[in-house]
Amino acid sequence: MVSRAVAALATAALLVLAACAAQPAAPPPPAPDLPAYAETLQPELEGLARDMLVTGAVVQVRSPELGDWTTTIGTRTFRGTEPVRAEDHVRIGSVTKTWTGTVVLQLVDEGLLRLDDPVAKYRPDVPNGSNITIEQLLTMRSGLGNYTTSPELSATTDSAPWTVFAPEELIAVGLAMPPQFPPGTGFYYSNTNTALLGRIVEQLTGNPLETEIQRRVLDRLGMAESSFPATTSAALPDPHPQGYSYGTNVETVDSNVLSPEKQAAARDGTLAPLDMTNTNPSWAWAAGAGISTTGDLTRYVEALVGGGLLSPALQEARLDSVRPVDPAAPDGPGYGLALARFGPFYGHTGELPGFNTFAGYDPQRRTTVVVWTSLAPSPDGRDPAAEMARTIIGELYRSGS
Template identity: 75%
Template structure:
């Protein structure tokens, strides 16, 4: 279940993932060539977890995932946590629930929350034209803050640029300036007149990050820290400075089988590379400490499964915005494809069936964080490989299986 986005390019999916194409609508552990992880403990807990465990372990094998963590919170059916695989490729140390990972586009909801708080404070309005803050945006007088948040501005996506991909491959530690990213994005062709379509573009969110800095006079990391992370007690989460490529310990290393350039058009690797990966003759690239500044406000965040559970419950259930703004955020979610009305996107918030939240993918990590406000169920999954050689998003595939089980489960 990748974000509601154009599935033709890796970057439109890997940094965005929040709602998939209809065939993978709702929403890992070593690969066949890895040394076997320590045997899993005898299953305990709710019956749905016992049923899901072998299915998730098989998915992990099929998708060649190194490690994964699953957390489900359900007052109705009981809580369940499981871990699969190891912290490093062919390693022997199992992943842990408290391991740090990069959360990709879940970061967009942090940035979006800060923007909506500024709206609550009367410091900007959703119907303000972007040109009031960024005169350099083409047709900016016709693009609103709301359209940036809802991915309906029509602006191009800078992460499809060959320039970005080549530089990321040549220098994984490169620190990108947000203004450089914006300039590349604004030079891309627009997709449609503002408000007349939907196209997932990271340019939208980087613009919003810079507008936050303009209005507050503070670095975005400062505003995210004091407005989102500290109020919720998310002590294991952070929005790193652009110059930092560190991932705190404890951590799960992140892996990918394809370079940025060779997967620029599709996440699916060649049949030869897929076969080599399955046979164990092609090892994945360790991208744990690649600098995420190219994603900045759209995807550079760091967190843990436990923090994400707390966060997505507040994101969907309230606690960070005024009651009126929270309701407006939920109601803003609209279908992105008439053929798949269960998939939607709104004010930096995605919907997949009854679950609201977001997904995230950047090289090495795939995350799903969703909460069902009606049944009170919360699902958080991360995987330390992204994407799979066959193009699938591992955490999304696992979350889809979990949500399907919860939907039909009696316990």
């Protein structure tokens, strides 16, 4: 579930790259219009997809130095024949957090709130809210519990996937949980933070969150194939793949790793994956209900990191806000104002049952990598898009070294 996107952050820590002592053997001559790195990556990514039992995947790379490349792997349905396409729509999970966070920061730019405002100014119901700031909600350092770790929530999404959750229901679950630590003293990835931010946006603007995201982010960047659906909608626009998971939400609430028996059954083909496509994403709301395509995500992450959505000063502050998730691992993944960092790449990962996404941009090399998969997680617990992104970035930086 989206609650375990912190696990995706840990996986994506592998994106911190070191120069290879030995260069790989030269690949065969590429096709005239294909970047050289693609010749190496295509079979590697296909092998990864097979190993992780990924049904379908799309990759898009933009590199002014090495050339652009888009490729597709697999099919739109389990054991199907219709290939996935670059224009397919998918659920982007926690990449949505950057949409919500961007809207919040735009309101800061407009003087409607301040990063150092206590959350109690807007939500008196938040325990210890006078000591929790808007900034700490954005940076995942509030200490508030994470509503998506609730076993009851997972059980409901399994037994009644059409359920429409109201944002206030989700927030109430999170606020009833014991805090992880005093505000500002640690990092804990909690969707309760983002749900609170979404409701504060609605309070300050008088509009539904979907209206503000549409107006302030999607329309502004011309992201015509992206949307933040109303809580009542479980629809995924056509064209789209089906999204699959081998485990239920209850089975994976604490860990994405399935039992050895289930992993073996998935690999030998006696266990078919569950189709999660039409599960209503209202349970993820501001933290993970967004829908997009590779093309739109590429455009978006370049603006998210490179600028164009915030004032120059606040954009710089957003990038500078990123700090290591684990202070003992300064070269590991970082998190800031609704923005993650994986090595030289800024962006975010996203996971909902059935879909995994990586969207990252390196502002120094002006390189973009976007990956989505229509299976998440893999039976052994890996985040497929993050694994594929690690492989892609490794090859890009070897090729460019």
